[in-house]
Amino acid sequence: MTATARAGRADGRAGVPPWAAALRRAAPALGLFAAARLTGLLVLAAVAHGRGLSPRARLATAWDADWYVRIAAHGYGRTLFWPDGAVQSDLAFFPFYPGLIRTVTSVLPVTGGTAGLLVSWTAAAAAACGIYLVGERLYGRPVGTLLVLLWGLLPHSVVLTMAYTEPVMTALAAWSLWAVLTRRWLWAGSLALLAGLSRPNAVAVAAAVMAAAGCALWRGERRAWRPWAGALLAPLGWCGYVLWVGVRAGDPFGGYFAVQAGWTSRFDFGAGSLAFVKRLVLVPYDLGFPMAALITGVMALLFVLFVLDRPSLPLAVYSAVLVLIAVGGAGFFESKPRFLLPAFPLLIPPALALTKARPRAAVAVTVALAGLSFGYGAYLLTLATMAL
Template sequence: MGAAPWAAALRRAAPALGLFAAARLGGLLVLVAAAHHRGILPRARLATAWDADWYARIAAHGYGRTLFWPDGAVQSDLAFFPLYPGLIRAVTTVLPVTGGTAGLLVSWTAAVAAACGIYLLGERLYGRRVGTVLVLLWGLLPHSVVLTMAYTEPVMTAFAAWSLWAAVTRRWVWAGSLALLAGLSRPNAVAVAAAVVAAAGWELWRGGWRARRPWAGALLAPLGWCGYVLWVGAREGDVFGGYFAVQAGWTSRFDFGAGSLAFVKRLTRVPYDLGFPMAALITGVFVVLFALYVLDRPSLPLAVYSAVLVLIAVGGAGYFESKPRFLLPAFPLLLPVALALTRARPRAAVAVTVALAGLSFGYGAYLLTLATMAL
């Protein structure tokens, strides 16, 4: 695209971006009110809570922090991928702000970039109305408060959305390069690489194996994720298993859903904080949405991307309460709902949107002011 097409695309995306900003600002205002009522500093929860503190420490001091707990758990900061703390470090180098504030600036900017990419994907596949509604739904997910925190999901989603858009439009070098950057942001960003490799492979299968750009995209896509995993492995003395040993120290491992199933069974017998049954409900809804999405014969890269994200979330053990956050980048699964809303009567669509907004704002405030579990 030249300058004029990009400007036109941004103008078309403006209503979607405005609705997204309004959704997140509304959630932020409710959070601030709830935090004030509870005597909590909202900035502290947004900028330094849980993983945000780990990222800020990596940005300031580099890797090397390990916590040893009485139960035998060993938590190393090597579990956190390097792109986000690198961006925080870059912002604090340029601006006189703390690491927490820099993290918020990075996340908020990335969330807007992600919303723009999501809109353009929805517009290309289904038209402007669907693209706009898709962005609004993403901003109104029950756990979308994460998009206003100093967390990595907005950064990953931004690179994922634009990489998928590049794959759909057959810009293979861009798709691979953006997938490489996404792979440096989060563990489950391997889904972006898988999507680009699958799409490039299909392009080569259909058009012949001599095309250079699909090969370039496919080769670039996994380099970020694989590079970091192998670097951690080499640092830990086990090139291929070291990173996964680090994750195991955080109780995170892939067991094909056995841990998730066992936890759901415990939920039926033991009382837990609201966040745990909500995590089970949200994860179940995303699984249903994935089934509906696949039945609609979706675009190959979006289908592969969504499938890998769902597989990692459902098949992974540990931190059950975080599964909705792991699925936050799975925006293509909202397409069946976006399509249904654009076809519904205006009153019904407005009622559903208002209900989603109420749930998103209220639950987001609960997560950061009342819930005791980590996000």
């Protein structure tokens, strides 16, 4: 019996509800995550004030956040036409996050931007808890704690405190994966369904649930209707929205992808990414572009290391789909690190390495990551001119 299982039994004998026991075990990780992101916010606020900018405005209304707030307030129907031929329709944005913003504004006397921040911050905390439980179940408490801390100290983790969808998707994905690992198939499928309504690359969650359910059925798991139900529920959110956009555009199976093409986003098996990297070598770009290439390359390398360690099937499938979409997709090269932000299993190899490192070395690496995360996050929202 693992240490986690023994702790769970002890908590059960003491009359502690399972959710309370899990939250208590996750408390150190959540505290470290909160400290990391709050420090990042303080650094951002100081830099923004020094440049005469509003930290709240940068967090709540920058780039895609403005689209989400507008959808929450007015529904779909906004399209921008640009001289270079780009056609940006708000149908490219999935509905779950704007729906949450609208719900908060109907209950609390806050603006859409503030509601978006409240949703994102709450979702980031929920995601941190789910990530911890996944790491704890598979590798133990130290790795679970470090997994959460590393996720909160990624160079682009400032996104976790913005009115963006990545915290929501990651929360739903982490808890869906935990449900798969604990054989809670209906929960896994239902959470994957909601994740599929949050972001385009959340199809990775459905793929993970379906792969794990298929494996369970192949092994002859008892009460086979539960894996079947989870597998059937998982893709409904993503497929439902894609089909809805397609019907609205007059092309049920191609309409959504035409909308994405209007944003210059398409899947070309990495040809566009490779061409852009070649241009980076020849033409000077803002710091964010070479950093995006570096971060994406490091995440791809971490995926290789992760797979070589023969990970759990649902985590492997989930990570593989996210990496494939990010690396194989063209358009908005600077946003690729953000697309990989939900790929928290890729941080398992460094988390394992830190548990085996000497304490002084582990602290030095953590401090260096924190400095990079806080400094780069402030740069992205106060100095960078490209979209995030």
